[in-house]
Amino acid sequence: MDGSRTPPRIECRLQALKLAQACAELGARVRTIAVLTGLPARELLELLFPDRQAVPRGRPPESPDWYHTANLLYRTEASIAMALYRRLREADIGPAEALVGAYRQYRGVCEPPHRISFDRAFDLAGHTDGLWFTSVRSFSLVACPGCHSTFLAAYGAIALSNDECPFCKLVQRYGTDTRVQASFPVRPLADLSGVPLGVRELLRASAPRSAADLEGGDSGKTGSP
Numbered sequence: 001m002d003g004s005r006t007p008p009r010i011e012c013r014l015q016a017l018k019l020a021q022a023c024a025e026l027g028a029r030v031r032t033i034a035v036l037t038g039l040p041a042r043e044l045l046e047l048l049f050p051d052r053q054a055v056p057r058g059r060p061p062e063s064p065d066w067y068h069t070a071n072l073l074y075r076t077e078a079s080i081a082m083a084l085y086r087r088l089r090e091a092d093i094g095p096a097e098a099l100v101g102a103y104r105q106y107r108g109v110c111e112p113p114h115r116i117s118f119d120r121a122f123d124l125a126g127h128t129d130g131l132w133f134t135s136v137r138s139f140s141l142v143a144c145p146g147c148h149s150t151f152l153a154a155y156g157a158i159a160l161s162n163d164e165c166p167f168c169k170l171v172q173r174y175g176t177d178t179r180v181q182a183s184f185p186v187r188p189l190a191d192l193s194g195v196p197l198g199v200r201e202l203l204r205a206s207a208p209r210s211a212a213d214l215e216g217g218d219s220g221k222t223g224s225p
């Protein structure tokens, strides 16, 4: 028997526990973690929230109506989170792991305070793919014909214009709306002057050799017709 191999049931349980920990670190409520991992809520409560004061509380999100009435910045961030989720799903990553990965990426891309909670992202993804708590799809990710960004829309919607695209609206408002500017600040390009750039280094390294090659080439050519 190969002692180095972990029995599949233990491996499964370890993966579920790791996923549960990742979800809790991202602020998920116990019910969400239970759905994503298949672990019992009571066990999750014991393991993840020994301090009961730290248990995330509040009403669970309900996104199908919320999204269509949410303000522009919420719709933009929801679209970013779901576009990242979709990209990971298309790379054949399972829904729960894709949600965790996408949510981490979303927090890296958007400025705090983040308008989309982990539970909101879970709810949006569930309603987009008909997963976990529903078999009904309420959202589609569609490509804007104007800016080619992917945004969240009602299920089955086809974007014939950029009227519903939050990213196009964001660009239109950017110059006059300080909230939009604060949420998506212009980031200065990194100063790369001190960084040895590949092409520059290549040119520098090849310069003396080129001269030598030229000389060598010239002398070599003396014998040619």
Ligand SMILES: [Zn+2]
Pocket (backbone or CB within 6 Å): 144, 145, 146, 147, 148, 149, 162, 165, 166, 167, 168, 169
């Ligand atoms: Zn657009």
